[in-house]
Amino acid sequence: MDTLVIVSSEKVTDILDYTILIPAIEKSLAEFSKRTGVIQPVRNVVLIPESEGFLGCMPVYSREDDILATKIVSFFPQNKDVSTHHAVILVFCAHTGIPKALLDGDVITAKRTAATSAVATKYLVNGKPDVLALLGSGVQARSHVAALCELFTFKEIRIWNHRFDGAVKLAKEIGLNCAACRDVSEAVKNADVIVTVTSAKDPVLRLDWVKPGAHINAVGACRPDWSEIDADLMKSAVVYVDSREGAIKESGDIILSQAEIYAEIGEVILGTREAMRKKTTVFKSLGMAIEDGIAAKLVINKLGIQ
Numbered sequence: 001m002d003t004l005v006i007v008s009s010e011k012v013t014d015i016l017d018y019t020i021l022i023p024a025i026e027k028s029l030a031e032f033s034k035r036t037g038v039i040q041p042v043r044n045v046v047l048i049p050e051s052e053g054f055l056g057c058m059p060v061y062s063r064e065d066d067i068l069a070t071k072i073v074s075f076f077p078q079n080k081d082v083s084t085h086h087a088v089i090l091v092f093c094a095h096t097g098i099p100k101a102l103l104d105g106d107v108i109t110a111k112r113t114a115a116t117s118a119v120a121t122k123y124l125v126n127g128k129p130d131v132l133a134l135l136g137s138g139v140q141a142r143s144h145v146a147a148l149c150e151l152f153t154f155k156e157i158r159i160w161n162h163r164f165d166g167a168v169k170l171a172k173e174i175g176l177n178c179a180a181c182r183d184v185s186e187a188v189k190n191a192d193v194i195v196t197v198t199s200a201k202d203p204v205l206r207l208d209w210v211k212p213g214a215h216i217n218a219v220g221a222c223r224p225d226w227s228e229i230d231a232d233l234m235k236s237a238v239v240y241v242d243s244r245e246g247a248i249k250e251s252g253d254i255i256l257s258q259a260e261i262y263a264e265i266g267e268v269i270l271g272t273r274e275a276m277r278k279k280t281t282v283f284k285s286l287g288m289a290i291e292d293g294i295a296a297k298l299v300i301n302k303l304g305i306q
């Protein structure tokens with residue numbers, strides 16, 4: 001075996017800038033929805049009942065982007081003093097199958113998920129958004145603020161968390177135009193963009209609280225029996241997903257509500273499905289291996305790993 005290069009989270013953080021990541025993710029979402037060159041089975045998950053978590057395996061091959069890679073990600077929602085998600089990404093040569101690099105996957109998971117939501121928001125938001133509301137104040141909340149602020153200038157950012165001190169801490173980090181809210185209804189009132197990034201298993205966001213025409217990035221609830229968004233909201237919104245196949249198998253928000261999936265976000269980027277900007281839109285994100293593959297490729301290219 002040739003030398004396998006190990007790439008640390010510090011190196012990934014240094015290299016992976018949203019200015020290069022967001023356009024790369026946009027292109028990969030479109031490529032995925034063409035259904036021609038990307039081979040990506042739905043995540044294979046080993047459930048761990050004791051921790052209510054799982055270990056997920058996410059392989060991908062992309063002919064167009066010359067990517068052969070797999071992410072292995074663990075989710076332990078009850079972790080307290082360490083992160084709830086941990087990941088590594090193994091990249092192989094797409095022509096010989098030789099392993100090339102093993103990258104820390106934590107930063108990639110945080111950034112590529114937020115970059116994907118930023119792309120969905122770019123296509124689905126109704127006009128210029130002024131108010132951003134985040135439900136959750138963990139790793140993804142932080143990366144989503146960074147990625148969305150790369151594309152939009154919000155006059156106001158509001159944060160709700162089920163533990164108020166988490167919302168206060170993040171609001172302080174973000175600064176002047178940001179406030180912590182005690183109630184979800186207060187946080188999302190008149191919000192143009194809402195991001196749900198919690199580990200909740202039951203809905204935290206309700207139809208009555210959401211401004212008609214708002215755009216929601218629904219990022220948590222990645223199990224078929226978990227949901228973050230109430231069924232009435234899911235059913236009344238126009239629902240976009242990253243992968244239909246993934247959403248039908250993994251998303252409790254979709255399965256439990258029986259909401260109809262209107263399109264993959266990649267289809268909107270390709271122009272084969274409409275962006276219904278004036279309606280309330282939900283982008284249900286489950287996370288795709290092609291997003292990890294593209295992000296890993298950007299990093300190893302920059303490091304000159306052949």
Ligand SMILES: NC(=O)C1=CN([C@@H]2O[C@H](COP(=O)(O)OP(=O)(O)OC[C@H]3O[C@@H](n4cnc5c(N)ncnc54)[C@H](O)[C@@H]3O)[C@@H](O)[C@H]2O)C=CC1
Binds near residue numbers: 083287288
């Ligand atoms: N769609 C995608 O591609 C990805 C989705 N995720 C999901 O996004 C969500 C957030 O992930 P991270 O920020 O990395 O996790 P985190 O552990 O850093 O943050 C989780 C947040 O949820 C809150 N929370 C925990 N239990 C809750 C409950 N019962 N009700 C309401 N809030 C609760 C915590 O206080 C914290 O603010 C998780 O559901 C995770 O599985 C994570 C990675 C990728």
Ligand SMILES: O=C(O)C1=NCCCC1
Binds near residue numbers: 056109287288
């Ligand atoms: O795509 C990912 O990576 C994840 N998605 C759902 C939660 C675990 C990580």
